Amino acid sequence: MKGFFIRATRITPSIYFNPQKGLLDIRGKSSPENPLAFYKHIHESIDAFGNADTPSLTLNIAYEYFNTSSSKCIYILFKKVNDLRIDRGKTIKVNWYFEEGDEDMQEAGEDLSSFFNYEFNYVEIPEIHVLGEMKEEEK
Numbered sequence: 001m002k003g004f005f006i007r008a009t010r011i012t013p014s015i016y017f018n019p020q021k022g023l024l025d026i027r028g029k030s031s032p033e034n035p036l037a038f039y040k041h042i043h044e045s046i047d048a049f050g051n052a053d054t055p056s057l058t059l060n061i062a063y064e065y066f067n068t069s070s071s072k073c074i075y076i077l078f079k080k081v082n083d084l085r086i087d088r089g090k091t092i093k094v095n096w097y098f099e100e101g102d103e104d105m106q107e108a109g110e111d112l113s114s115f116f117n118y119e120f121n122y123v124e125i126p127e128i129h130v131l132g133e134m135k136e137e138e139k
Contacts, residue, residue, distance in 0.1 A: 001052050004045070012038055013063065017045055022054040027062040027097075030070040039073035046080045050088045057081065057090055062097035062125075063105060075112065082116045094120045099127060 001019045008014035013028035024046075032038040049057065059081065066074060084090040096109035106122060113120040 001045075001048055004041070015042060017042070019045070019049050019052050019054060022057045023060070024057065025060040025062075027060075027064075029064050030066040030074070032070070035067075035070045035073045039070075039077065043073075043076060043080060046077065046084070050084050050090075055089075055091060056093065057084060058093045058095070060095045060097065061109070063108075064099065065105075066108075071108075075115070078112055078116055082118065085118055092118045094118065095123055096120045097123045097125050100124050 003018040003020070004015070005017075006012070006015040008028040011029060011031045011033075013026050013030050016023070016025040018024075024042075030038075063074075078094075081092055081094075085092045094113070096106075096113075098105035098109065106124070109120055109122060
């Protein structure tokens with residue numbers, strides 16, 4: 001199973017998936033026109049990860065913003081991760097990062113975690129840094 005990296009855009013988050021290390025990192029804004037198409041590869045990769053020998057999966061999630069249609073895809077992602085825990089016995093760790101003072105994003109993580117029986121670690125950070133996002137001077 002191969003990992004992948006998707007560079008952030010102004011409307012999609014960066015995504016880094018390393019199945020050998022059991023790491024999924026998502027950072028940035030999520031408001032694509034077709035979130036089902038954008039998240040499809042991620043969902044399929046998590047399904048395939050169920051057959052990998054890696055015993056655990058760590059999710060580092062740092063959304064600056066996500067729209068309502070993305071929230072459904074994010075829920076599906078966490079449902080698939082929950083299925084890995086239940087059906088495949090994988091250990092799941094979620095680090096939910098949110099910017100200092102962003103109560104809405106903290107509550108979004110808390111609301112999402114209430115649907116599943118695995119712990120979320122909430123980490124308040126000064127500012128979200130997106131992998132692959134271009135700096136102003138590079139544009």
